[in-house]
Amino acid sequence: MQTSPLRRPRTLAQGLVEQLSAQIRDGRLAPHTKLPTEGQVMQAYGVSRTVVREALSRLQAAGLVATRHGIGTFVVGPGAEPAFSLGPRQLETLRDVIAVLELRLGVETEAAGLAAQRRTADNLAVMRAALDEFADAVEAGRDAVAPDARFHGEIARATQNTHFSALMATFGARIIPRARLESQGDADGASVPPGPVDPSRRAYLRRVNAEHESIFDAIARQDADGARAAMRTHLVNSRERRRRSAAGEMG
Structure with missing residues (x-):
């Protein structure tokens, strides 16, 4: 190499x-x-x-x-196609994004439970760093997509089941939609106004990361049921914000 x-x-x-x-x-x-x-x-x-x-x-x-x-x-080599992919064509409409959030509900809720049972100290360290980076980015008015994706990806890795981590890797950062339709997506795909992080949006993203913290806390204390519940709440909230956006309501 x-x-x-x-x-x-x-x-x-x-x-x-x-x-x-x-x-x-x-x-x-x-x-x-x-x-x-x-x-x-x-x-x-x-x-x-x-x-x-x-x-x-x-x-x-x-x-x-x-x-x-x-x-x-x-x-694998250039030109090889993954068995499953999630590209721009799969995220063209709000309906598509909602469908992906439904898929995430099924996959990531169970992943959080398994992660609580199997996580290592290294997994927790990566999650903690991602959450801290998310918070720092929001306070500085920067995009928090990368640490958000890293947090969710590390939960998949913490299952110690490569099928979860491979699926999340196939999703990539596109699992956290941004600037797709007429408005810019937040850290979990909810509709928020485009542009810099103003005080209202900053407060909103703080709430998003508070949901992340609840997931992390449950995984850290090895509470599998609590981790599943926290992840489900987090993703249901994201899905419902998207549904309201699709219906023409404020995100």
Whole structure:
């Protein structure tokens, strides 16, 4: 695996995605090649575990790599299509976004329960960092999509069931819709006015992250039923906000 410095202004994760994608597309990483471990990638590129996991999730979503439970992550190769994908065409309308939220209700509610039973200290650390980054971004008036997606993705990984994490990786950050229709989506797809984070929107996003905190607390104390209930409440709230938006009401 050849490396070169990851430069800003793009994110470190995107820079890593671009480097690995280029190596896959030009054949330096051939199909069926096993990728280095997370630790090896961290050392080679000088990035954190969170950056590596986000980059691998994006590569999985693009169908360039696939993870085999207990074995590792392997190159699939350019041009391969994932069995399931969630792209712009699947999120063209509010009805589409509501349908995805219904799917998330089924998948992520159970994932939260399993995560509460199986999470590791590392899983909790990644979740905690994502929630803190979300809060910092909102207070600074910045987009909080990336930490939001990372929080939900880490819950899937905390199930220790690669089918959950692979499905969430296939969704990618598109599972958190933004600026899709006539208004910009919030951190969980609810309709909010586009533009900078004004005081009203900041208060709203604080409530969204408070729902995240409830999920995290239940997972941290290994309360499986509580985690399922908190995740279900969180996603039902998002779905209902979308439904009100679809009916022409305020988000």
